[in-house]
Amino acid sequence: MGGRWWVKWYSWVILVVHVFAILIFTRGFLLTRTELPYYSHCSDVSQSPCFTSSNTNHSWNRPAVDRLVIIVLDAIRFDFVAPSVFFQEKKAWMDKLSVLQKMAFSEGSSAKIFKAIADPPTTSLQRLKGLTTGGLPTFIDVGNSFGAPAIAEDNFIHQLVENGKRVMMMGDDTWIQLFPHHFNKSHPYPSFNVKDLHTVDNGCIEHLFPALYQEDWDVLIAHFLGVDHAGHIFGVDSMPMIEKLEQYNLMLEKVIKVLESQSEPGGLHENTLLLVMGDHGQTLNGDHGGGSAEEVETSIFAMSFKKPPTSIPSELDTSSCKLDLDGKKKCTSSIQQLDFAVTVSALLGIPFPFGR
Numbered sequence: 567m568g569g570r571w572w573v574k575w576y577s578w579v580i581l582v583v584h585v586f587a588i589l590i591f592t593r594g595f596l597l598t599r600t601e602l603p604y605y606s607h608c609s610d611v612s613q614s615p616c617f618t619s620s621n622t623n624h625s626w627n628r629p630a631v632d633r634l635v636i637i638v639l640d641a642i643r644f645d646f647v648a649p650s651v652f653f654q655e656k657k658a659w660m661d662k663l664s665v666l667q668k669m670a671f672s673e674g675s676s677a678k679i680f681k682a683i684a685d686p687p688t689t690s691l692q693r694l695k696g697l698t699t700g701g702l703p704t705f706i707d708v709g710n711s712f713g714a715p716a717i718a719e720d721n722f723i724h725q726l727v728e729n730g731k732r733v734m735m736m737g738d739d740t741w742i743q744l745f746p747h748h749f750n751k752s753h754p755y756p757s758f759n760v761k762d763l764h765t766v767d768n769g770c771i772e773h774l775f776p777a778l779y780q781e782d783w784d785v786l787i788a789h790f791l792g793v794d795h796a797g798h799i800f801g802v803d804s805m806p807m808i809e810k811l812e813q814y815n816l817m818l819e820k821v822i823k824v825l826e827s828q829s830e831p832g833g834l835h836e837n838t839l840l841l842v843m844g845d846h847g848q849t850l851n852g853d854h855g856g857g858s859a860e861e862v863e864t865s866i867f868a869m870s871f872k873k874p875p876t877s878i879p880s881e882l883d884t885s886s887c888k889l890d891l892d893g894k895k896k897c898t899s900s901i902q903q904l905d906f907a908v909t910v911s912a913l914l915g916i917p918f919p920f921g922r
Contacts, residue, residue, distance in 0.1 A: 601719040606917035629915025632837040634785045639814060640690060641794035641854060642844030644681050646811060647865035649896050651888045659802055662811035665819040666867045671896050677869035681900040684864055686857035688846035691740050698722045700907040701921050717744050720920035722907040726785055729916045734777060737770045737789030757791055760798040763806060766791040771817060778824045797852030818842060829871035839913060842867040866901060
């Protein structure tokens with residue numbers, strides 16, 4: 567009898583320990599979020615002690631740019647964009663986006679390369695949600711990647727529409743899942759056939775260049791998927807990946823030329839901001855979703871077509887610099903992806919998403 571009682575007692579102890587372990591895991595790793603049902607409004611600024619009557623002609627702040635072009639290159643690693651001098655060893659996939667480096671390091675250019683730090687989970691849907699709301703999606707949200715519900719909380723896209731901005735979208739159809747009624751024009755393409763490296767990209771290119779000559783949008787979003795798919799199927803160190811990066815380099819070179827050609831005073835893109843960015847990185851095997859440095863480190867390239875400011879105060883300059891083989895200093899900065907929605911909202915002069 568004594569032996570049986572000891573076995574039962576031991577079994578109960580093990581059961582209790584397992585239950586507590588599962589509870590700790592689900593409450594710690596599988597976090598949940600509470601989405602606030604509140605939205606920011608232009609009128610909110612009137613409640614600020616900093617409000618003056620001179621603010622009445624604008625929203626929360628005076629807009630710094632009139633139009634915005636966002637080109638999302640899915641799964642772009644930081645070492646796809648930054649010069650190879652920033653890394654211990656040069657790899658075959660580095661320095662392929664040479665036009666971005668050329669513009670960022672040309673004297674007198676208003677362009678800069680940033681290392682953008684994402685937050686896990688580093689899957690496209692969760693990163694788009696984080697970029698537009700300024701919030702932190704959780705790992706349990708990954709289950710929504712295959713048929714996501716529309717975003718209900720306040721977000722950057724909602725604020726654009728509410729403040730009269732016309733938004734055009736092309737590429738990855740995840741945007742349509744998240745924002746089904748927000749775009750004036752949209753050209754979505756299915757995103758889950760990872761063996762298809764070209765359909766989404768070719769569709770983006772088909773619609774992107776004609777749109778750059780049109781006046782019927784204020785914010786243009788083009789989301790390319792070829793690098794993400796090439797990584798999943800072939801890995802980073804592969805010819806299909808290098809060919810994709812070279813294709814993107816030619817595409818971006820043409821985009822910059824088109825924008826520059828219309829950036830003269832009174833031109834269509836006199837005050838346009840170009841952002842070329844990734845949503846997350848990827849491992850050498852093309853995987854992403856976790857929190858390793860390869861997966862969370864991506865890039866944002868920002869370019870204005872106006873003359874740059876004479877200098878940046880030293881306390882605001884977070885640049886990291888290296889010397890290239892010619893002894894020329896090349897500098898990049900860093901930014902948290904969580905700050906994207908607030909930063910771009912401020913540049914466009916619209917309210918920040920409420921959660922930020």
